[in-house]
Amino acid sequence: xxxxxxxxxxxxPAEEEAPEGLxxxxxxxxLFAELAQRRMPVAPLQRLGVLGGLQAxxxxxxxxxxxxSWFHDARANQRDLLExxxxxxxxxxxxxxxxxxxxxxxxxxxxxxxxxVPDQLVEVLExxxxxxxxxxxxxxxxxxxxELGADPEEIFASFETRPFAAASLGQVHRARLxxxxxxxxxxxxxxxxxxxxxxxxxLRALMAPMRLSKDWExxxxxxxxxxxxxxxxxxxxxxxxxxxKARRLFxxxxxxxxxxxxxSLSSMRVLTMEYLEGVHIHDFLAKNPSQQERDHFGTQIxxxxxxxxYAGRMNYADMHPGNFLFQDDGxxxxxxxxxVRPFNDEEWAMLRSGPQAMYGDRxxxxxxxxxxxxxxxxxxxxxxxxxxMERLSLWTFQPMRQGGPFDFGNPEHxxxxxxxxxxxxxxxxxxxxxxxxxxxxxxxxxRALLYRLRARVNSRAIEREEVPVTGWPxxxxxx
Amino acid sequence: xxxNAETKQATRQRILDTAxxxxxxxxxxxxxxxxxxxxxxxxxxxxxxxxxxxxxxxMTLVADVLTEAHEEFHKSAQRAESLEEDLFxxxxxxxxxxxxxxxxxxxxxxxxxxxxxxxxxxxxxxSIRVMHLDAIEQLLRKHGHRQSPSFVLLHLYWTLYTxxxxxxxxxxSRHQEDTLAVLDQALKMFVRALPAPSAPSQPKxxxxx
Numbered sequence: 001x002x003x004x005x006x007x008x009x010x011x012x013p014a015e016e017e018a019p020e021g022l023x024x025x026x027x028x029x030x031l032f033a034e035l036a037q038r039r040m041p042v043a044p045l046q047r048l049g050v051l052g053g054l055q056a057x058x059x060x061x062x063x064x065x066x067x068x069s070w071f072h073d074a075r076a077n078q079r080d081l082l083e084x085x086x087x088x089x090x091x092x093x094x095x096x097x098x099x100x101x102x103x104x105x106x107x108x109x110x111x112x113x114x115x116x117v118p119d120q121l122v123e124v125l126e127x128x129x130x131x132x133x134x135x136x137x138x139x140x141x142x143x144x145x146x147e148l149g150a151d152p153e154e155i156f157a158s159f160e161t162r163p164f165a166a167a168s169l170g171q172v173h174r175a176r177l178x179x180x181x182x183x184x185x186x187x188x189x190x191x192x193x194x195x196x197x198x199x200x201x202x203l204r205a206l207m208a209p210m211r212l213s214k215d216w217e218x219x220x221x222x223x224x225x226x227x228x229x230x231x232x233x234x235x236x237x238x239x240x241x242x243x244x245k246a247r248r249l250f251x252x253x254x255x256x257x258x259x260x261x262x263x264s265l266s267s268m269r270v271l272t273m274e275y276l277e278g279v280h281i282h283d284f285l286a287k288n289p290s291q292q293e294r295d296h297f298g299t300q301i302x303x304x305x306x307x308x309x310y311a312g313r314m315n316y317a318d319m320h321p322g323n324f325l326f327q328d329d330g331x332x333x334x335x336x337x338x339x340v341r342p343f344n345d346e347e348w349a350m351l352r353s354g355p356q357a358m359y360g361d362r363x364x365x366x367x368x369x370x371x372x373x374x375x376x377x378x379x380x381x382x383x384x385x386x387x388x389m390e391r392l393s394l395w396t397f398q399p400m401r402q403g404g405p406f407d408f409g410n411p412e413h414x415x416x417x418x419x420x421x422x423x424x425x426x427x428x429x430x431x432x433x434x435x436x437x438x439x440x441x442x443x444x445x446x447r448a449l450l451y452r453l454r455a456r457v458n459s460r461a462i463e464r465e466e467v468p469v470t471g472w473p474x475x476x477x478x479x
Numbered sequence: 480x481x482x483n484a485e486t487k488q489a490t491r492q493r494i495l496d497t498a499x500x501x502x503x504x505x506x507x508x509x510x511x512x513x514x515x516x517x518x519x520x521x522x523x524x525x526x527x528x529x530x531x532x533x534x535x536x537x538m539t540l541v542a543d544v545l546t547e548a549h550e551e552f553h554k555s556a557q558r559a560e561s562l563e564e565d566l567f568x569x570x571x572x573x574x575x576x577x578x579x580x581x582x583x584x585x586x587x588x589x590x591x592x593x594x595x596x597x598x599x600x601x602x603x604x605x606s607i608r609v610m611h612l613d614a615i616e617q618l619l620r621k622h623g624h625r626q627s628p629s630f631v632l633l634h635l636y637w638t639l640y641t642x643x644x645x646x647x648x649x650x651x652s653r654h655q656e657d658t659l660a661v662l663d664q665a666l667k668m669f670v671r672a673l674p675a676p677s678a679p680s681q682p683k684x685x686x687x688x
Contacts, residue, residue, distance in 0.1 A: 136564040139663050144572045146654035191660035251528055268653070 058163040135171065135189060137161040143190050147267040151187075155265060160366045161187070162472045165267040165322075169234055169338075174275060183262060186236065190269075191209055193234050200227045233338035242314065243337040245274075248311045256304045278325030281452060288321040291456070293330075298408060298455025299462065300332035304447060306466040314342045317438055319445030321452070349436050352472050355463065358397045369393045373429070385429055389436075392420050396443050399459035408447060409454030491529050492620065495520050495543075498536045499579075507537065507583035535603070537583045541591075542603040548576035549610060561627040562622035562676075566666045569614060570640070574647060574658070593641050594634065623676030635672060639665040673685040 091187055133145075140161075144152045152159040156175040163171035221449050234237065240261045247258040257276060265272035284297070294444035301324060308316050320341035325333030350371055357368030367384065369389050370379055379386060400405035407413075421444055450457065497519040501510045512533050516526040530536045552572045559565040577584065593605025612633055619628060628636075643665050648659040 136559075136561065136567065136662075138559060138564045138568040138571060139659060142567075142575075142659055143656065145575075146656065146659075189660070190656040190663075191652065196655050198671075269656070 011024070020335075029249075038199045052470045056242075070392050085442060091350070101355040105284075107235045130140050137369075139190070140173075140187060143187065144270060147270045148265060156183075156185075175272075177262070177265075183265075184259065186237065186271040186273070188234060188269040189422050193231065196227065196231060196234070197294065222320060222402075232341075235268055236266060236338075238267050239338045239340075240266055240271055242340045242342075244313065246308055246312055246316075246334075246337060246340065249307050250304075254307070255304070255329075256300055257331050258337075259333075259335065276325050276327075276335070277326040280451070281321040281324065281326070284326040285452070291454075292454045294455045295405070295457060296330060296452050297326055297332060298345075298450045300457075300463050301446065301449060301453075302457055304332060304334050305442070306462050308340070310466045313348060313441060314340050315438055316340050317445075319442055319449055321449060324449070339446050341438070350435065352470075353465050355472055357398050358463070365393055365397075366390060384427070388420065388424055388427065388429055392440060395420055396440070399457070400463050401460075403458075403460045405456040405458050408450035409456070412453070414447055414451045417447060488519065490525075494521070494529055494536065495540060499540055502537070502540075502583050503557060503579065503580065505618075507533075509619050519679060529667070532590075534586050537580075537587045538591045538603045541577065541580055541584065541587045543559050544576040545573060545607050546610070548573040549614060551576070552614075562624075563663075563666050565618045565622065566615070566670070567663060569618065570662055570666075571659075574655075574662075577644075581648055584644060588641060588645055588648070594638050594646070611640070618648070619673070623679045625674060626674070628673070630667075632672060636669055640671055647683060 001003075067084050081322075141151050141153075144155070148155060152173075152175065157180075159175040159176045160173050163173050166183075171187055173185045173187065175183050175185050240263065243258060243261055247260070250256045252256065259273035259276050262272040262274075289297075305316050305319075308314050315335075316337075318336060323334065323336045324333065327333060353364070353368045353371070357364045366381055366386065367377065369392075370377060370386065372393075373385070373389050375386065390410040394401075395413075398410070398413070423441060424440075493514065498510070498515055501514060505514070510533070511527055513523050515533070515536070519526070530539070532671060551664075552569050555572075559568055594606070615633075615636060616627060643658065643662050646661050647655055648656040650658045652658075
């Protein structure tokens with residue numbers, strides 16, 4: 001498959017309302033041309049067995065778009081400053097190529113947006129989830145020996161030398177325990193933590209010239225947040241802990257399964273879990289499932305998320321397709337808890353009025369929306385900020401408010417969400433609002449998934465069953 | 480009194496055993512040759528009959544474990560799918576054996592193993608180098624590289640190898656995991672520099688049990 005960067009850029013979200021044609025000036029055109037022609041440092045990535053050229057090109061295209069959006073609101077008299085920024089950004093982009101974790105995150109993010117990225121790109125991006133090339137076995141053996149104190153051949157009855165899946169920071173091997181159980185052993189690439197830290201150090205150094213700009217603090221915060229997220233994901237002990245907590249939330253008759261963790265065969269960098277059978281969404285859809293089956297799995301996905309959210313006080317933020325397994329007997333397997341984040345008390349208190357806002361009147365909705373956006377209660381209802389965020393709340397609550405089976409396969413619904421999300425990012429209404437962004441991202445991710453399933457799900461019924469455990473005030477609306 | 484060969488060998492071994500203990504407990508820098516002689520129960524002058532410097536003692540300790548590692552690697556013969564993997568296996572085996580000596584690897588590297596070390600000053604270093612490069616040539620042949628590598632390639636290899644050792648001696652990451660990445664990438668770099676093998680090696684798939 002061949003492609004070129006211009007096509008990829010064209011496939012990305014369209015620029016809207018470019019101010020005063022600034023981006024069309026010859027200097028900027030030249031800089032963007034340079035950006036577009038600049039080759040991603042693909043060779044070292046390929047040599048490290050990290051990415052194919054195409055995936056790297058897609059990530060580059062996305063980053064180009066991201067950078068361009070930085071300069072969107074600029075006034076002409078800032079041009080000199082912006083050009084400096086752009087040069088810095090170009091260097092930064094080159095540095096980013098080595099940030100395996102971040103590049104894969106970008107890939108995964110795009111893989112979740114089927115309405116925005118053309119189908120064939122989504123397919124390629126999905127491969128990022130599952131088909132990263134392996135570490136050879138000698139390296140893996142040495143790493144496992146350091147982590148678990150013995151060679152994989154000694155620890156396990158058998159161990160497949162080829163991985164069956166790529167995790168965002170490592171790879172997963174199938175093995176059999178001496179007691180007979182089949183397990184999935186997730187093994188992190190050595191030195192990922194050091195690489196992340198050094199990449200972020202480099203990024204900050206390269207971005208130093210931008211410290212006078214008005215966005216510096218936000219940018220710094222976003223970077224720190226990304227770094228924290230990536231570093232958190234490298235700690236498999238924490239992931240095991242979260243997984244154990246989440247696992248306890250489900251009963252046999254929920255038909256939602258989370259893998260059991262084998263603690264004695266796990267460490268900060270190696271995670272041994274029960275191997276779950278099942279296929280990923282692509283293979284599930286290839287079997288032409290009936291509407292009933294689609295609806296069933298859509299319901300299970302929302303049920304799994306809602307249970308973790310309400311009963312577990314945790315946000316399963318990583319809604320990418322690779323994390324769900326569709327089993328023949330109708331059970332849903334949920335994988336990968338590296339990104340799951342518990343709500344703190346302050347956040348939990350803020351979310352408390354969610355169910356009321358969901359079914360209440362406009363005042364309930366506005367109160368909740370302003371609180372989530374950290375806006376004072378008397379902030380004007382007709383301000384653009386409040387209107388955009390109100391649209392986001394309405395879009396989020398629509399399936400619950402409507403009641404009955406909601407058709408998530410309706411492309412209009414997903415497109416509307418994408419437009420709102422893009423608008424709020426572009427207008428920077430997301431700044432300093434990590435909770436709001438996290439939740440919006442989760443809803444957007446889950447709906448992208450349900451859209452691909454073309455599932456119809458009674459979201460209200462799920463909410464009604466899952467909310468009471470919180471003891472939150474419920475709404476008066478009846479089914 | 481004439482000292483026979485057996486006594487000489489025993490004294491030499493005693494010095495080495497004492498050094499291993501003292502280097503481990505006090506550190507290489509904080510151990511003087513006087514400390515060593517006194518702990519081994521010999522005069523300082525006698526010690527110099529066996530080893531000209533403290534570094535030479537460290538080098539001998541390192542040379543011994545590298546020889547052990549070399550023998551273990553050839554005995555175990557792990558199945559490797561590629562030249563890179565085989566080279567990695569050989570060097571990882573060395574690092575495992577060297578682990579108790581990591582704290583004083585740096586002076587050994589400087590005086591005996593680094594590309595700028597003089598072979599006359601450290602004959603143990605030279606013999607280690609010869610043994611090591613011979614093992615590398617054997618692995619190259621096993622993977623279809625029939626021609627002996629040029630001196631340029633061997634020098635490149637040795638530079639990478641000692642560079643990895645230097646990195647490892649100071650690696651503070653968890654279980655020195657960063658060194659595994661550096662080693663992996665250094666070997667990939669070396670393999671790319673080689674001319675194409677005369678017969679491609681056959682990768683095999685499958686599990687181990």
